[in-house]
Amino acid sequence: MRTPSPDPTPDQAHIGVIGAGQLGQMLALSGISLGLSFTFLDPSAQAPAGRLGRHIQAEYDDELALEQLAVECDAITLEFENVPVSAVASIARHNQIHPGERPLSIAQDRVHEKRFFESLGIPVAKYHAIDSFEDLKSAVADLGYPCILKTRRLGYDGKGQVVVRHSDDLEPAWASIRGNPSILEQMIPFTREVSIISVRSTRGECAFYPVSENQHRSGILHRTEIHMDDPAQERAEEYARHVLDGLDYVGVLAIEFFEHQGRLVANEMAPRVHNSGHWSQNGAVTSQFENHLRAILGWPLGSTACTGHSIMINLVGIIPPRAPILALPGVHLHDYGKEPRTGRKLGHINIVADTKESCRKYATLIEQMIG
Amino acid sequence: MRTPSPDPTPDQAHIGVIGAGQLGQMLALSGISLGLSFTFLDPSAQAPAGRLGRHIQAEYDDELALEQLAVECDAITLEFENVPVSAVASIARHNQIHPGERPLSIAQDRVHEKRFFESLGIPVAKYHAIDSFEDLKSAVADLGYPCILKTRRLGYDGKGQVVVRHSDDLEPAWASIRGNPSILEQMIPFTREVSIISVRSTRGECAFYPVSENQHRSGILHRTEIHMDDPAQERAEEYARHVLDGLDYVGVLAIEFFEHQGRLVANEMAPRVHNSGHWSQNGAVTSQFENHLRAILGWPLGSTACTGHSIMINLVGIIPPRAPILALPGVHLHDYGKEPRTGRKLGHINIVADTKESCRKYATLIEQMIG
Numbered sequence: 128m129r130t131p132s133p134d135p136t137p138d139q140a141h142i143g144v145i146g147a148g149q150l151g152q153m154l155a156l157s158g159i160s161l162g163l164s165f166t167f168l169d170p171s172a173q174a175p176a177g178r179l180g181r182h183i184q185a186e187y188d189d190e191l192a193l194e195q196l197a198v199e200c201d202a203i204t205l206e207f208e209n210v211p212v213s214a215v216a217s218i219a220r221h222n223q224i225h226p227g228e229r230p231l232s233i234a235q236d237r238v239h240e241k242r243f244f245e246s247l248g249i250p251v252a253k254y255h256a257i258d259s260f261e262d263l264k265s266a267v268a269d270l271g272y273p274c275i276l277k278t279r280r281l282g283y284d285g286k287g288q289v290v291v292r293h294s295d296d297l298e299p300a301w302a303s304i305r306g307n308p309s310i311l312e313q314m315i316p317f318t319r320e321v322s323i324i325s326v327r328s329t330r331g332e333c334a335f336y337p338v339s340e341n342q343h344r345s346g347i348l349h350r351t352e353i354h355m356d357d358p359a360q361e362r363a364e365e366y367a368r369h370v371l372d373g374l375d376y377v378g379v380l381a382i383e384f385f386e387h388q389g390r391l392v393a394n395e396m397a398p399r400v401h402n403s404g405h406w407s408q409n410g411a412v413t414s415q416f417e418n419h420l421r422a423i424l425g426w427p428l429g430s431t432a433c434t435g436h437s438i439m440i441n442l443v444g445i446i447p448p449r450a451p452i453l454a455l456p457g458v459h460l461h462d463y464g465k466e467p468r469t470g471r472k473l474g475h476i477n478i479v480a481d482t483k484e485s486c487r488k489y490a491t492l493i494e495q496m497i498g
Numbered sequence: 499m500r501t502p503s504p505d506p507t508p509d510q511a512h513i514g515v516i517g518a519g520q521l522g523q524m525l526a527l528s529g530i531s532l533g534l535s536f537t538f539l540d541p542s543a544q545a546p547a548g549r550l551g552r553h554i555q556a557e558y559d560d561e562l563a564l565e566q567l568a569v570e571c572d573a574i575t576l577e578f579e580n581v582p583v584s585a586v587a588s589i590a591r592h593n594q595i596h597p598g599e600r601p602l603s604i605a606q607d608r609v610h611e612k613r614f615f616e617s618l619g620i621p622v623a624k625y626h627a628i629d630s631f632e633d634l635k636s637a638v639a640d641l642g643y644p645c646i647l648k649t650r651r652l653g654y655d656g657k658g659q660v661v662v663r664h665s666d667d668l669e670p671a672w673a674s675i676r677g678n679p680s681i682l683e684q685m686i687p688f689t690r691e692v693s694i695i696s697v698r699s700t701r702g703e704c705a706f707y708p709v710s711e712n713q714h715r716s717g718i719l720h721r722t723e724i725h726m727d728d729p730a731q732e733r734a735e736e737y738a739r740h741v742l743d744g745l746d747y748v749g750v751l752a753i754e755f756f757e758h759q760g761r762l763v764a765n766e767m768a769p770r771v772h773n774s775g776h777w778s779q780n781g782a783v784t785s786q787f788e789n790h791l792r793a794i795l796g797w798p799l800g801s802t803a804c805t806g807h808s809i810m811i812n813l814v815g816i817i818p819p820r821a822p823i824l825a826l827p828g829v830h831l832h833d834y835g836k837e838p839r840t841g842r843k844l845g846h847i848n849i850v851a852d853t854k855e856s857c858r859k860y861a862t863l864i865e866q867m868i869g
Contacts, residue, residue: 139822139833156527159550161843162817162833179530179550412828412850427825434805446533447511454798457783462510462533474533479783 138162140424143222144176145169145187145214148461149472151176151484153408157416169195175464176206178325187214199352202405202423204378208234209281223327225423230398233374235312237279237395244393247369251393252385257309260301266311273314276300278307288346290314308347315392317385322351322357324404325367326379326418329425330372333371335364336411336431341383341393344443347470350490351403353410353437354483355474359384362391363495370396379404379419403442409459409477410437435479436486440493442474447496449482452476455489509533511795514571514593516585518545520834520843521771524779526550528787539567546835547577558585568592572699573794575749578767579605580652596700596748596794601769604745608650608681608766615764618740622764623756628680633674637682638668644685647671649678655714659717661685686763688756692730693722695775696738697750697789700796704734704742705789707802709781710774712754715814718841721861722774724781724808725854730755733762741767750775750790760793773812773843780830780848806850807857811864813845818867823847826860 139162147169155165155176163233165180172184177330185192196218197203203224205215212232218224233239238256245251255266257276267274278287289300289310320343324336341352349383367382381401384391404415413421413429421428435457446462453460455478462474476493480486515522518540526547536551543555556563559582567589570576574585574595583603589595604610609627616622626637626806628647647660655820660671661683691714695707709728713721714780738753752772755762775786784792784800792799808826817833824831826849833845847864851857 138817139835152530156530159523159527159835160830160832161820162547162831162835164835178535310762421824426821429824430827446509449532450797453792456801459531460533461531464510464530464533464535 131136135311137201139164140201141199142420143168143196143203143218143438144206145196145203145210146206147171147176147182147464148173148206149175149474152179152463153405153414153416153461154204154206154400154419157414158420159418160407161420163420166196166200166491168192169420173466180484186309187211190217193217194221197224197436204419204423205231207397223423226374226380226398227377228253230374230376230380234396234398235280237277238308239463240395241310243373244370245422247366247373249366249369249393250390252315253313255311257311260297263297263301269295270311270313275312275314275479276304277310277312278304279310286346298344315385315387317387317392319386320383320394321357321363321386321391322381322383322401322403323360323363323364323367324379324381324401324407324415324431325364325371326415326422326428326431327371327376328422328428329377332422332428333368334428334431335367336404336407336415337364337433339439341403345470347443348402349443349492350441350494351406351437351439352486352490353406353433355433355436359386359391366391378422379415402475403439404438404477405461405475406439406477407431408461409485410479435481436483438476438478438490440476440497441472442476442497443472444469451496452493455492457479457486458489458493507571508572510535511572512537512570512816513791513794514539514567514574514589515577516540516558516567516581516589517577518542519577520546520836520845522547523550523834524776524785524787524824524832525575525577525771528785529791532788532791534791537567537571537619539563544837558582560785561588565592568595575794576602577770577789594794597745597751597769598748601745601751605769606651606765608648609679611766612681614744615741615793617743619861620737620740620764621761623686624684626682628682628797631668634668634672634680634682638662638665641682641684646683646685647675648681648683649675650681655703656695657717670748682865684795686758688758688763690757691765692728692734692753692757692762693732693752693754693772693774694731694738695750695752695772695778695802696735696742697786697793697799697802698747699793699799703793703799705799705802706738706741707786708773708804709734710777710810712774716841718814718843719773720814721812721865722777722808722810723857723861724777724804726804726807729763730757737762737764740844749793750786773846774810776832776846777808777848777850778802778812779832781805781850793833806852807854808821809849809857809861811847811849811861811868812843813868814843815840816843816868818869822867823864826863827851828857829860 147167152175168183273292327333339351381397383394408414459477517536523546539554646665691712710722752768754765779785830848
């Protein structure tokens with residue numbers, strides 16, 4: 128058992144991170160500037176962040192590895208929400224970990240997540256928990272078509288989801304879900320999808336980034352645009368504050384909403400730094416990565432204000448040649464250093480410009496380059 | 499001998515850096531985002547940048563280590579100007595290294611540097627090369643008091659310099675220089691010291707950052723302020739362009755000037771990223787570190803425009819507690835992760851604000867905190 132130090136978060140703290148993907152890498156790039164050092168726990172030898180600190184190569188349920196991480200670090204966090212809750216509990220016996228078990232267990236189960244949003248008065252799409260084909264048929268009878276069947280657990284980037292538009296779709300949909308505990312949700316004919324990146328520190332200080340408008344391609348985030356003075360800002364902040372305070376949450380948390388007839392309907396939340404907040408690396412005074420670290424260390428949060436008009440474009444499957452991209456002013460490349468693979472997020476491009484028009488012009492040019 | 503690849507600077511290049519101090523660390527933090535990886539050559543086991551890539555722990559004249567660096571990297575650069583010229587020559591036999599032998603050998607000798615500036619029509623203070631006490635006496639007779647005696651080689655942060663104000667100072671000054679080849683310079687009653695960070699790529703593209711106004715304490719840079727539309731900008735750019743083109747230079751190069759009666763008088767140059775350019779990490783569209791990497795890789799240079807009013811303050815000998823610093827808006831801490839030691843540069847703080855007034859207000863608060 129670690130003896131709590133008199134200063135639980137020393138200025139040159141050593142941070143433990145469960146997961147060593149690109150989010151871990153960007154946390155480290157941000158934190159090393161602040162004088163922090165890092166240890167990552169990740170089973171993959173090729174994990175991008177592994178080279179930016181110590182890499183404990185072990186499975187997420189390896190008790191010895193978890194204890195090692197807990198004991199050698201001053202504060203522990205995670206970069207993806209599917210870390211086993213038991214791993215978080217195991218670390219919590221030795222040291223502080225943020226976010227903790229409760230937000231994680233809620234975010235890992237779409238039914239718990241919906242119920243949690245409802246408990247806070249945050250609108251969600253109508254839904255039913257599905258444990259059998261009978262459940263599915265009666266849920267469809269209630270919700271009508273179209274609706275969407277999702278596994279309760281372990282879905283991401285559109286995986287584990289299937290749209291049900293017609294009674295003929297029911298059997299294939301159920302088969303594709305392989306009988307896993309699922310949720311059937313009414314499909315909302317939304318006008319746009321927005322998300323908010325919020326952050327709350329160990330001292331209870333909260334900050335909210337400007338809402339982003341997100342476009343997906345094949346279930347993967349493709350493009351995020353930030354609108355200063357977005358009409359959805361006030362309501363999104365209100366909901367995010369309910370979630371942060373309701374969970375006594377610490378760190379960055381993202382919530383995705385559908386906008387439907389001027390209302391925000393919560394889709395899901397991610398208890399971590401989030402792809403729709405990557406624009407903040409170049410387009411905000413303080414990035415989501417730095418603010419996540421400030422939050423878990425109890426440091427004052429940094430300003431979330433925009434420094435210009437921002438668009439982020441994901442690089443999926445391929446990183447285009449650099450020279451024509453870097454020739455555009457205000458364009459910043461972030462390459463995660465991963466092996467290219469179809470459908471894999473390899474990097475992103477942040478565009479910051481003085482005006483919405485020039486920002487969109489460069490975004491269009493970049494979309495042409497990436498095809 | 500390395501076989502030149504058809505694409506000499508692949509997009510995910512491996513960069514070799516001679517030296518692994520804070521400048522190397524900041525180059526790496528910037529380059530890893532761009533998809534680059536790094537190998538550092540540095541004799542110190544504690545060198546800060548060593549943890550951000552492969553660290554070849556060897557002396558700078560270790561021929562085997564130099565060859566290893568040359569052969570395993572796609573492009574090689576350096577983070578301090580006192581790398582032995584023979585080391586650069588040794589690498590140049592195997593691979594490209596920027597900056598190369600000529601700028602380095604000029605920058606390493608204050609007399610060569612002065613002559614080089616003169617050859618380009620860039621004003622310098624009156625000076626004499628000093629090889630003996632007799633030389634010193636006759637030089638003083640020509641230049642008058644006060645003047646400043648500096649070793650020709652290996653001076654930095656005010657080390658190897660002594661002011662001569664009176665004939666009684668001559669013998670102690672000569673003794674303090676220990677008979678090393680030196681230069682006696684007229685002391686210019688300058689109104690301010692400014693520097694310009696310039697960059698030139700392998701393709702000959704040049705870019706210039708806004709001139710910074712620098713204040714020193716005990717010979718060490720203390721504070722840098724950026725004035726947009728500084729009256730010295732045009733002339734400083736003109737001189738920097740002469741230097742860049744005159745050397746067929748590649749990479750970032752800094753030139754320090756004294757401003758005297760509205761004229762710029764060149765003091766010295768640094769063929770590397772420079773402390774007076776650190777503000778660009780948070781206050782410019784593209785940092786000097788990213789532009790140095792873009793330059794040596796032949797990529798288009800990024801915009802050097804300011805994103806606000808910027809002041810940088812060095813943290814020498816001590817890093818103050820973070821919380822009160824980070825509570826100020828637009829304030830960015832850069833901690834090099836080094837062991838504290840009197841007179842050692844441990845980090846810096848960049849302040850970016852919309853107005854000169856608020857930027858200076860925060861700078862004053864920070865100066866009070868660091869004492």
